Amino acid sequence: MNKEVYKQFIAEIPDYLEGKLSPERRVQFEHCVDYFPECKSELEAYKKLVHNLKKENPVPTDRLRANFEEALKLEKSKEAKVVPLEPKRNNWATNFLKIAASVALLIASYQTGRIMQMEKSNQDLAGLLEQSKLDKQMAMLSLMENQSASKRIQGVSFISEFPNPDQEIMAALAERLLQDENDIVRYNAFEALAEFTTTDFVKEVFIKSLKKEKNPSIQIGIIQSLTKIQEKKAIGPMQQLLEQEDTQPFVKNEIELALPKII
Known part of the structure; x- marks a missing residue:
């Protein structure tokens, strides 16, 4: 998962739980939860945190609130009296306020510690995600070298995990296209x-493939791709296919339709 996308996901968790995300952004958020286990875990952890905080900071009951207000009125009625040199040791309202302040401080400390812990966990998770990406790449490259054609197909399908594949992955795919004995x-x-x-690397690979490929389906696919971007370097290989006797008639027809669009 892209690191920037992951950071955005973490930042949007509170808005998601409060229903503040736009419909489009909410769909994207839930897609991340469904597709990436780490996002689902982070969302569940945040929900648990909110739940625990609510438990640890309960709303006073009506009875407790009434008792507090009664004690407060009693203290106000005593304001006109002489203030003793020493404060009462059993002042219920004062003790209650002290306890409430202590609880609030404890909760604030817990929240701060939890946030710091979450930030560290996010950093650790980012490192694990990067390692996971490297592991997937190693698995992909290994599968594409497997003797089993089905394994090589599985390896090629791993490309969906890499929106921006590096040169090593692209080179491995090019080798499969140019050298693999299996048509599929x-x-x-x-x-x-x-x-x-649109990349120069893939253009060159497709032109090389067009010069040697014998499978009509792949030939037509490459012809259509190069025609779409109007690649003029493809004109020569296409004309050679037109002149070859073993080129299928429907492939020649595709070339005859494509050349005027390029030239």
């Missing part, structure tokens, strides 16, 4: 790379 693996690699057709 190559097609899945093409689809993964097609999300980044």
Whole structure:
């Protein structure tokens, strides 16, 4: 999960619980809760904190409030009397106020400590998330090198976990497209790379693939992708496919439709 997105999620927890998020932002927030276990855990921890604070800071009952007000009136009626040199030791209202102040201070201290603990937990979690990302990348690269075609397909599908894949991941996908013996693996690699057709790296990979690829479905997919961005370097390989006898008629028809859009 992106670190900035995670920070925004943490900051929006109070607004979410109070119903202050916009409908669009609320949907995005709940998507994070459903999709990322760490977000769900953080939300539950915050809910528990609020619940505990409410338990530790109860609202006075009507009876307790009445007793307090009665004691307060009694103290006011004594204001006209001579103030003793020493304060009464058993003043109920004074003791009550002292206790209330102590409880409030204790709760404030607990809240401060809890917030500091949450900040440290967030820092630790951010580190774990980064490590998790590295673990996923290692798993993805390892699967794409597996002898089993189904495992290689699974490895390619891991691309959904990386909105901004690094060069190592892109190179591994390119190798699957250019070198893999399995048509399905190559097609899945093409689809993964097609999300980044505007990059120079993927353009070059697609042009190389077009020169050697024999699967018609992949050929058409690459032709359409390069036509969409009007890549002029693709004109040569497309014309070569037109001239080859083993090129399927429907692939040639796709090229004949595509070339005028590029030229």
